[in-house]
Amino acid sequence: MLMYVEDNEEMLPPAEGWCATVSERGGLIPNIWDCPSNALRGSATRPDYLYMATVADTPYGEIAQPDTTILTLDGESADGMARRWSDVRYRHIGKCLAAFADGHVAFATPSGLLTEKIVYESNESGNFDIWIMNTDGSDKRQLTTTPDDDRSPQLSPDGTKIAFSTTRSGNEELWVMDVDSENLRQLTHTGVGGWFKESDWSPDGSKLVYGYVTTGSYVTYIGIVNADGTGERIIYSDPGRGGGFSWAPKTDMIVFNNETVPNSASSDEIWKIKLDGTGCVRLTNNAVADTRPSVSPDGSKILFCRATGGGERLFVMNMDGSNVTQVVVAVSGNNNQYRNEWSPDGTRLCFELQVGGNIDIAVANADGSGMIAIANTAFTESLPDWGVARE
Numbered sequence: 001m002l003m004y005v006e007d008n009e010e011m012l013p014p015a016e017g018w019c020a021t022v023s024e025r026g027g028l029i030p031n032i033w034d035c036p037s038n039a040l041r042g043s044a045t046r047p048d049y050l051y052m053a054t055v056a057d058t059p060y061g062e063i064a065q066p067d068t069t070i071l072t073l074d075g076e077s078a079d080g081m082a083r084r085w086s087d088v089r090y091r092h093i094g095k096c097l098a099a100f101a102d103g104h105v106a107f108a109t110p111s112g113l114l115t116e117k118i119v120y121e122s123n124e125s126g127n128f129d130i131w132i133m134n135t136d137g138s139d140k141r142q143l144t145t146t147p148d149d150d151r152s153p154q155l156s157p158d159g160t161k162i163a164f165s166t167t168r169s170g171n172e173e174l175w176v177m178d179v180d181s182e183n184l185r186q187l188t189h190t191g192v193g194g195w196f197k198e199s200d201w202s203p204d205g206s207k208l209v210y211g212y213v214t215t216g217s218y219v220t221y222i223g224i225v226n227a228d229g230t231g232e233r234i235i236y237s238d239p240g241r242g243g244g245f246s247w248a249p250k251t252d253m254i255v256f257n258n259e260t261v262p263n264s265a266s267s268d269e270i271w272k273i274k275l276d277g278t279g280c281v282r283l284t285n286n287a288v289a290d291t292r293p294s295v296s297p298d299g300s301k302i303l304f305c306r307a308t309g310g311g312e313r314l315f316v317m318n319m320d321g322s323n324v325t326q327v328v329v330a331v332s333g334n335n336n337q338y339r340n341e342w343s344p345d346g347t348r349l350c351f352e353l354q355v356g357g358n359i360d361i362a363v364a365n366a367d368g369s370g371m372i373a374i375a376n377t378a379f380t381e382s383l384p385d386w387g388v389a390r391e
Contacts, residue, residue, distance in 0.1 A: 116343070117389040118350055119143075119153040119162055120361055124379040130164055131381075132179070132389065135343075135350075135363060137374030143181045152198045155179070155387030157205040161227075163187070165196035172196045174210050174225065179389045187229045190221075197243035198383070207231075209254050211245045218262050222254060224275065235277035241265070244292040248272070249299040251319065255283075257291040257304070265289055270304055270321070283321035292339050295319070297346045303327070305338035312336040314351060314368070327368040331355065342366075343386045350384045 116135050121128045125142060128149040133140040144150040146168065153164040163176045172195050174188040192214055199210040211222045220242030225232040235254075242258035253272045261267040268289035273280040284290040288307040295302055299319065306315045306326075314327040314337050329337055333355060340351035346366065353362040353373060361375035361384045375381040 115389060116386070117155065118361065118363075118374075118384050118386050119155055119389075120375065120381050120384040121151045121153065121164075122375075122379055122381045124377065124381075130162065133375065135348075135374070135386065136372075137361075137376075140375070143177075143179075152196065152383050154199055154201060154208075154385050155389060156201050156227075157203060157387070159388040159390035161205075163199050163201065163208055165199070172212070174199055174208065176227070185229065187225050187227075188223065188232055190223075192221075197241075198245050200245055200247045201227075202247050203249045209245050209247050211242055211256060213241050213243075220258050222256065222273070222277070235275065236273055236280070240267075244294070244304070246293050246295045246302075248295040248319065249297065251299055253319075255293045255295055255302055257289075257293060266307070270302065272319075283317070284324075290315075294341050296342050297344060303340050303342060303349065305340060310334075312338045314338075314340055314349070327364075327366070329362075329364050329368040329371050331371065337362075339383055341384055341386050344388060348386075350386045352382050352384070 117132050118135055119130060119132045122131045122142075123129075124131075125145065127147060128151050129142055129144045129146075130150045130153045131140060131142050143162070144164075144166075146166075148167045150164050150166045150168075153162050155162055159179065161176050161178055163174060165172050166175050167173075168175065169186055171191060171193060173186055173190060174196060175184060175186050177184040187208065188210060190212060192212065194212050194214040196210065196212045197220070199208050201208050205227060207224055207226055209222065209224050211220060213220050218239060218241050220238055220240050221234050222236040222242075222245065223232065223234045238258060239262040240259035241263065242256055244255075244257045246255045248255055252275050254275065255270065255272045257268045257270050259265070259267045260269055266287070266289050268291045269285060270283040270290050270293050271280055272283060283302070284304075286306070290307075291305050293302045293304040301316050301318060303314065303316050305312050311334060314329060315324055316327055317324040327349070331337070331353065336354040337351050338354075340349055342349060343363075348363055348365055349368075350361060350363045353360050358378070359380045359382050360373050360377070361381045362371055362373045363386075364371040375384075
């Protein structure tokens, strides 16, 4: 179990503000009640004094003295604490408490083990289904088992749900299920013939952005829907076969790719747009296709795929389109690297790796070094998403 403690002379008013900030960024459950640990009570010595301690994995009401203090910070702002909490919660197990040294607990996460996972689609069963595995490729498990194609999975920020597209209702629509495959339900009801081109959760997990392309006319529609299926609405449409929809943290922008010349794949460029559908800005302008943008967890960079003379390759740029740099991944022979995602802490990448006719999933460091193929079979494994799962 992890515990965060902040010591402040005037505790409860600052604590409430800090609690709200961290809860908003970390997707946690805010509350304030008495802390059962007498060991945490004492006189305040400094404002904004935070430490993280490991304690025994016992029920909240039985927590005793912390075993080890493993992090000490002085003078960090509430915003800084929120970012650090968001980072730490991806690296450690769940059942977390945040407590203050005057004896008040601020909030707690739901119980459960929180571990990094990669979800993806695979046709190993004969059609495309949703699968999950560890980030080293171990413990591969099939999550859906219907004759319909289930594709483009996305883990929710709190690790409890997976959004994906499926043809179960006739048209391809956006659905969601728990990470254990239970509580399956349909979110969108577009009723339009066409195909879905990925989705992405809002940073707080309350909404999803999705996109689909109509057949024949090739028009891309971008929509937003609440995580419970309410509030479905289209915010933008434009001719072309778009895709790669990514919700940018902090800026509340949607980043995506779309063709400047409809039905011309080589004209794909990267764009960004506000949540209300206004302010569409083109970020790339090339004679080759730029596709599948993915915004980094800190909201500062965009990872994307660019068609080059040697195949499709990974590139990264700033949110304004500047400083475009290739992520050099060393792979022998002809290959394509595309449909890419960041790890939750932004230090690593996962992507599709095509060597010959086989499409697999690989991971690498953010600079392209240390590449390892983790899903390397005779089947097609594609559209990976790297997140956390609470199991």
